[in-house]
Amino acid sequence: xxxxxxFDESSLIRAAQHGDxxxxxxxxxxxxxxxxxxxxxxLRSPDEARDVYQEAFLRVYRNLHSFRFDCRFDTWLYxxxxxxxxxxxxxxxxxxxxxxxxxxxxxxxxxxESVEEHRADNNPQRRLLASELRQRINRALxxxxxxxxxxxxxxHYQGLRLxxxxxxxxxxxxxxxxxxxxxxxxxxxxxxxxx
Amino acid sequence: MNTNLxxxxxxxxxxxxxxxxxxxxxxxxxxxxxxxxxxxxxxxxALARLHAAVDVAAIEPSLELLSACRQDLYRExxxxxxxxxxxxxxxxxxxxxxFWSMAAKPAMAMALFAAGFAGARLVPASGTPGGPAAGxxxxxxxxxxxxEPSADGKVRIVYDEVRQRExxxxxxxxxxxxxxxxxxxxxxxxxxxxxSMEVLRRRVEHExxxxxxxxxxxxxGNEGVRLKALEALKPFAGHPAVRTALTRVLVADKxxxxxxxxxxxxxxxxxxxxxxxxxxxxxxxxxENSYIRxxxxxxxxxxxxxxxxx
Ligand SMILES: [Zn+2]
Numbered sequence: 183x184x185x186x187x188x189f190d191e192s193s194l195i196r197a198a199q200h201g202d203x204x205x206x207x208x209x210x211x212x213x214x215x216x217x218x219x220x221x222x223x224x225l226r227s228p229d230e231a232r233d234v235y236q237e238a239f240l241r242v243y244r245n246l247h248s249f250r251f252d253c254r255f256d257t258w259l260y261x262x263x264x265x266x267x268x269x270x271x272x273x274x275x276x277x278x279x280x281x282x283x284x285x286x287x288x289x290x291x292x293x294x295e296s297v298e299e300h301r302a303d304n305n306p307q308r309r310l311l312a313s314e315l316r317q318r319i320n321r322a323l324x325x326x327x328x329x330x331x332x333x334x335x336x337x338h339y340q341g342l343r344l345x346x347x348x349x350x351x352x353x354x355x356x357x358x359x360x361x362x363x364x365x366x367x368x369x370x371x372x373x374x375x376x377x
Numbered sequence: 378m379n380t381n382l383x384x385x386x387x388x389x390x391x392x393x394x395x396x397x398x399x400x401x402x403x404x405x406x407x408x409x410x411x412x413x414x415x416x417x418x419x420x421x422x423a424l425a426r427l428h429a430a431v432d433v434a435a436i437e438p439s440l441e442l443l444s445a446c447r448q449d450l451y452r453e454x455x456x457x458x459x460x461x462x463x464x465x466x467x468x469x470x471x472x473x474x475x476f477w478s479m480a481a482k483p484a485m486a487m488a489l490f491a492a493g494f495a496g497a498r499l500v501p502a503s504g505t506p507g508g509p510a511a512g513x514x515x516x517x518x519x520x521x522x523x524x525e526p527s528a529d530g531k532v533r534i535v536y537d538e539v540r541q542r543e544x545x546x547x548x549x550x551x552x553x554x555x556x557x558x559x560x561x562x563x564x565x566x567x568x569x570x571x572x573s574m575e576v577l578r579r580r581v582e583h584e585x586x587x588x589x590x591x592x593x594x595x596x597x598g599n600e601g602v603r604l605k606a607l608e609a610l611k612p613f614a615g616h617p618a619v620r621t622a623l624t625r626v627l628v629a630d631k632x633x634x635x636x637x638x639x640x641x642x643x644x645x646x647x648x649x650x651x652x653x654x655x656x657x658x659x660x661x662x663x664x665e666n667s668y669i670r671x672x673x674x675x676x677x678x679x680x681x682x683x684x685x686x687x
Contacts, residue, residue: 203454203564210450215443222438231438235446236453259515319434337396338420339430339435344398348409366392370427 195255201245210239213256216340217263223339224267226320234270238263239333250345253349260342260350264332271328322372326365332356334365379393382410389416436568444525444595450564452598455614487517548580553619567599578609587613591622600632607638633666640669644676654680 191212200314217238221231241262248260258261323331332351342350348358382390387410392401394407411417441521482504546553560573570593580586587610594606607626621644627639647653657673657680666669 201458203458204562206454207451210447214447215438216445218438218443219436222442224438226436228438228442232442232449233444236449239450240453240457241456242687314435315430319431323434338431344393344396362396363389364391366424366427369431370423373427373430 189253195246195249195251199249206243210242211260214239216256217259220260220263220335221267223335225270226323228345229241230270234266236264241266245313257349258347260336260346261352264336264350266330268293268328271331318373320371323368325372326368330361330365330368333361333370337362384410384414384417385574387411387414388420391417391421393419393460395428409578439627441629444625445631447594447630448598448629448631455598479535487533494577499508517535527620539552548576554580558585558589561593567597570597570599570602571605574609576604581609581613587616587619591619594626595622595629600635603630603635604638607642611642614642617647624653627656628659628663633669636664636666636669640672645674647676647680 191209194205194209194212198209214235218231220234221234221238225231227235228357238259242259269287314367315370323334326334334348335349336350337344344358344362348355351358387407390399390403390407391411392403453490485626509554544553544556548554548557554577557573557577561571561577563573570595574590574593576590577586581590590606590610592666594603594610597603597606602628610619610623623639623643627643628637630639643653647648654677657677661670661677664673
């Protein structure tokens with residue numbers, strides 16, 4: 183099963199490297215939901231997540247010919263995507279625009295809502311508590327450094343192993359482990375009794 | 378087995394334990410310590426609470442957002458590939474500026490070299506004396522792929538040649554059908570995509586045709602092409618896969634014209650569908666086009682669904 187998937191993935195990559203657009207589209211579909219989820223959870227803004235998606239896969243498209251199979255394709259892809267997310271987080275910090283709430287651009291279609299909002303919870307009390315907690319967590323996440331945040335998100339929301347995270351960030355498993363540790367400590371301190 | 382684990386070290390391991398990142402041996406050490414240490418036991422409980430709380434804040438991006446992202450990307454890739462086709466081969470191999478770190482640059486240069494080398498070996502066998510230099514007419518040259526000046530003043534050029542061929546047959550002939558299906562995805566010419574759909578719509582009862590039409594409806598960057606696909610799918614608007622695609626288009630398509638025609642089609646062919654009611658209620662909240670809002674309201678009333686509850 184695993185072997186078959188790997189085989190399919192590498193033949194998709196090869197076909198896409200030779201300019202096969204269908205293969206490129208299929209390759210993207212294997213991972214694009216993950217990339218979008220990472221961007222969405224890291225940036226908490228659908229508009230920015232959409233920009234990251236576009237930027238990441240265009241880089242993949244433009245640079246796929248240089249992919250040499252010397253690491254896993256998803257590691258390569260996550261490295262590209264997380265670098266772009268890091269840039270976005272750093273720019274925000276510089277502009278002091280860091281905001282814990284999910285931003286909206288308004289516009290024609292409100293693509294901004296997440297599925298989670300649709301999960302109807304009929305208990306208003308519980309809904310209020312959940313939304314308060316969510317805001318606290320968003321604030322706590324905003325208090326992490328971009329790198330701590332990426333490690334925390336990749337491990338917590340994406341379920342990547344620390345070794346894979348280290349690879350994706352171009353660092354060691356040990357460094358990723360330290361980041362995760364610091365992030366957890368900060369989150370605990372920020373959330374206090376609410377956690 | 379290390380029984381002298383310090384609380385500080387134990388708590389570090391507990392963070393990893395929560396993510397299942399401990400080895401069997403580490404896990405045993407932690408268990409032994411926690412069983413005997415109240416502080417670390419509490420620490421473990423607090424971590425579990427933190428995890429549960431953080432899970433609440435997880436965001437799952439909506440399918441509409443995903444579909445909008447895909448449309449952005451396909452549009453951009455189609456544009457790039459149309460633009461690069463007119464660009465010399467070697468220029469296409471140049472990396473975009475800024476992205477590659479200094480460390481990655483040598484790898485880039487290698488890639489450029491390797492691609493150039495591969496290109497050179499792809500010279501067709503017709504490169505015999507009196508071959509391309511004498512035989513190539515300008516009209517047959519689609520684009521020049523590779524140029525290599527040599528010391529003796531000559532130039533070696535590798536180019537693509539366009540050979541036009543004709544194929545006549547019935548729509549059901551496999552070769553014809555495949556050619557038509559390929560044309561629905563032509564990256565450059567929307568006119569060709571529309572023409573192929575006009576022929577294929579007569580075979581919309583075939584699944585491969587419907588798949589191609591649905592794909593065009595959901596991903597084609599050209600509004601006219603999407604409208605054509607929608608029109609061709611009309612007779613199958615009640616088909617589950619088509620219907621699912623239609624509801625996605627209704628919330629995700631950028632064009633109000635496409636959304637308007639989609640809601641008309643969905644509403645005119647509706648049966649008793651709770652899913653459709655859900656999508657229509659969703660539309661009432663976020664659709665900016667008043668016709669579409671009104672249309673979904675009318676349909677909802679007819680479906681006897683409440684406007685308030687979801
Ligand atoms: Zn202890």
